[in-house]
Amino acid sequence: MDTQHHGKRFSLKSLALPVVQAPMAGGPSTAQLAAAVSSAGGLGFLGAGYKSAAAMRAEIETARSLTTNPFGVNLFVPQPSIISPEALQQYADSLAADAERFGVSLGEPKHDDDDWDQKLEALLELAPAVVSFTFDFPESSVVEELRQRGMYVIATVTGREEALRALAAGADALCVQGPEAGGHRSTFKADAPPPLVPLHGILGDLSDLEVPLIAAGGIATAEHTRAALAVGAAAVQAGTAFLCADEAGTKATHRAALSSSHRFTTTAVTRVFSGRNARGLHNEFMRRHDGDAPYGYPEIHHLTTPLRAAAAAAGEPDWLNLWAGMNYRYAVEGPAASILKSLAP
Structure with missing residues (x-):
């Protein structure tokens, strides 16, 4: 069922509801969530970051078996390594006590390209309706190939x-990401300081461009959607709003933390978990390591992976990356279709 045989390429205007479910790598984005959002009139997304090409392929096939509507797939663009062995060793030393607390060894801080070539190959073969990129944008020859196969190509920019x-x-x-967004900043430079201009300011700054803009960052209610559309967005993208959806793969510890407002009262931007700026609920691990965490993605992501897995398994949210946007308090449990409806303008 490939897009080019459907005739027209995807267009944001074809959506019944101008709402995109953000790709959330690391578990929350599932084929079931993407299919449920797409079937209900929005645009669902699979997050292929951190996955093998084979796992991405299987998810695309599962989503296709669950919906005939278009959905998207998001890839992380590989980055050159920016961290020195000394800085890595220093950070590993500072995490030793945390690893000991959970009885795990730290991960191997390797640099990799997230199975990039194999993923592109699978995309060209399976041709999902939409593909988006985070952390950079591929060269024009790659984009052209994807478009020739009928795919609609979205860049995430800040x-x-x-x-x-x-x-x-x-x-x-x-996809225009404001600093209000949960999870990773999509800056092309891994060590760029987090942008401070709010979402509406960035949208205003890009309003002269002849291209559809998808507003991302802090979109959690119909009112937020209407406000973004009023300043020129063609659609909005919401991630945190879907973290507690029935179909999301969000870890139980993460779900519980989102609703325990007495324990986590604010979000903050940190690089302690992955070596890249990301917004999450402000917890003990961030308090301990914000001062000593270097930039270095994906090495630091790999270094802290066993620690985060152990914390999630032990139900210890203070040592887990609890990605969440500024308006996380609006996140509710329930079917993705009803959450989508609550975001519709």
């Missing part, structure tokens, strides 16, 4: 310079 680069390489649309 400001004007990135937007212009993505458009020059052939992006069909821009």
Whole structure:
């Protein structure tokens, strides 16, 4: 069932509801969640980051078996390594007590490309309706190949310079991520300071570009959606709002933390878990290590993986990356279709 045989390429205008479910790598985004959102009139997304190409392929096939509507697949663009062995060793030493607490060894801090070539190969073969990229944007030859196979290509950007680069390489649309967003900052430079201009400011700054803009960051209610559309967005993208959906693969410890407002009262941007800026519920691990965590993705992500897995298994949210956007208090449990409806303008 590939898109080019459907005739027209995907268009945001074809959505019954102008709401995209953000790709959330690391578990929350499942084929069931993407299919439920797409079937209910939004655009569901699979997060292929941290997965093998084979796992991504299986998820695309599962989502296709669950919905005939278009859905998207998101890839992490590989980054050059930016961390020195000394800085890595220093950070590993500072995490030793945490690892001991959970009785685990730290992970091997390797640099990898997240199975990039194999994923591109699988995308060209399976041709999902939409593909988006985070942490950078591929070169124009890659974008052109995807578009020739009928795919609609979205770049995730955090400001004007990135937007212009993505458009020059052939992006069909821009997902504009404001600092209100949960999870990783999508800055093209791994060690770029987190952008401070709020979402509506970035949308205003890009309003002269002849391309559909998808507003991401802090979208958690119908009112937020209407406000973003009013300043020129063609659609909105919500991630945190879907973390507690029945179909989401969010860890139980993470779900529980989102609703325990007495324990976690705010979000903050940190690089302690992955070596890249990301917003999550402010917890003990962040308090301990914000001062000594270097930039270094994906090495630090791999280094802390066993520690985070052990914390999740032990139900210890203070040692887990509890990604969440600024408006996380609006996140509710229930079927994805009803959450989607609550975000519709």
